[in-house]
Amino acid sequence: MEITGYELFAVPPRWLFLKLETDTGLCGWGEPIVEGHAKTTRAAVEEILDNYLIGNNPMEIERHWQAMYRGRHFRGGPVLMSAIGGIDQALWDIKGKRYDAPVYELLGGRARDRIRVYQWIGGDTPEEIADAAEAAVDNGYRTLKLSAVSQFRRIDSPAAVHHARDRLAAVRQRVGDEIDIGVDFRGRVTKAMADWVAAELDQYDPMFYEEPVLPEHADALGDIASSTKVPLAIGQRLYSRWDFAPLIEDGVVDIIQPSPSHAGGISEVRKIASSAESADILLSLHCPLGPISFAACIQLDMVTPNSIVQAQSLDIDQPADNELLDYLDEPGVFEFADGYVTPPEGPGLGIEVDEAVVREQAQSQINWQNPIWYHDDGSIAEW
Incomplete structure (x- = not known):
């Protein structure tokens, strides 16, 4: 095969x-x-495929991964590792179809039958975010995630910190103590403010604090960990086992959050997860993306003992009307129940892409960009 x-x-x-x-x-x-x-990543994928992979046997996934990574003098980073990640997913999909087995069977078989999923909730006011939390719980979720802050100054006011506290307090009061709530700082909080914000939120017993500081300031995680009882999570903006190694070795983080679409695909994330398991560090795969990436995550969750909860942006209440699932031949392939998802049973990634829909939607002119935020003095804020 080639x-x-x-x-x-x-x-x-x-x-x-x-x-x-x-x-x-x-x-x-x-x-x-x-x-x-997207355009930059597309160019990287084309460069790898045109210059190396075309004409090769797709079964030799590890050899190809090493060639795509080590065969380049300049390596790593979000663009190159995301390009490798998507190619790696496609190779595993082919291999699973070749042997008529889900990817998780090729990786050793299930460590579990299902994985818990969480729903992101938002709202401008404490009441709005509490309403969103209640709706998510009514739809079956037992785990939620919310942003601690929106735009945040490098040294912000007591009022801003109290607003973050009031948002979490409203959600906790509305949904009670049986529901887990992850709190995402999104790297918007500086080292100077992280301890203060965490101290105000601790009393409401979050499940974890995600990116309490930017990954480039991960050296501050030890200080934050010593001042909070809440587990710390980081990793959506780390892209290889070498990026994660210092955090795992130092034991300053409790949960890592790689994405199979950003951190080198199924092959690399499996190695990252195993390294974390050896240090008693948990895994929560990051996935604010589409159905192919989500399918790759679920395959990994099934074989990863230290995986605890799966990120997702699918609507489990009305899957037939969800734009993510419109790209699949069978929108119900992801079986959601009681806040968990059961893996698809089909070969490879377990999904069949509706190619007609993909081609139709690809006619759109897509140029999504995140907004650029400014502080009051005109300097750039973290988004």
């Missing part, structure tokens, strides 16, 4: 899908995307 061609599809709202073709007719799908850098 790889004979590929197609890339930029589709709404901000994703890039890869279809990898072989001479046997088997095709694999992957999702190589850096949100806001």
Whole structure:
């Protein structure tokens, strides 16, 4: 078997899908995307495929991963690792279809039957975010996640800190103590403010604090950990086992959050997860992306003992009307119940992409960019 061609599809709202073709007719799908850098990521995928992968045997996944990574003098970073990640997903999809087995069977078989999922909730006021939390719980979620702050100054006021506290307090009061609540700082809080914000939120017993500081300031995590009882999570903006190694070795983080679409695909995230398991660090795969990336996450969750909860942006209440699931032949392939998802049973990633819908949507002109925020003095704020 050899790889004979590929197609890339930029589709709404901000994703890039890869279809990898072989001479046997088997095709694999992957999702190589850096949100806001779709054109750049697309060029990286094309460069790798055109200069190396076309004509090779898709079964030799580890050899190809090493060639895509080590065969380049300059390596790592979000764009190159996301390009590798989407290609790697497509290779595993092909291999699973070749052997008529889900990817998790090829990786050793299930460590669990289902994985808990969480729902992101938002709202401008404490009451609005509490309403969103109540609706999510009514829809079956037992785990929620919210942003601690929106735009935040480098040294902000007591009022801003109290607003963050009041948002979490409103949610906790509305949903009670049986519901887990993750709190995402999104790297918007400086080292100077992180301890203060955490101290105000601790009393409401969050499940974890995500990105309490930017990953480039991960050296501050030890100080934050010593001043809070809440587990710390980080990793959506780390891209390889070498990026995660210092955090795992130092034991300053409790939960890591790699994405199979950003951190080198299924092959690399499996290694990151195993390294974390050896240090008693938990895993929560990051996935604010499309159905292909989500399928890759679920395959990994099934074989990863230290995986505790899966990020997702699917609407489990009305899956037939959800834009993410419109890209699939069978929108109900992800079976949600009681705040958990059960993996698809089909071969490869377990999904069948509706190629007609993908091609139709790819006619749209997609150029999603995150907003740029400014402080009152005109300087750039963290988004």
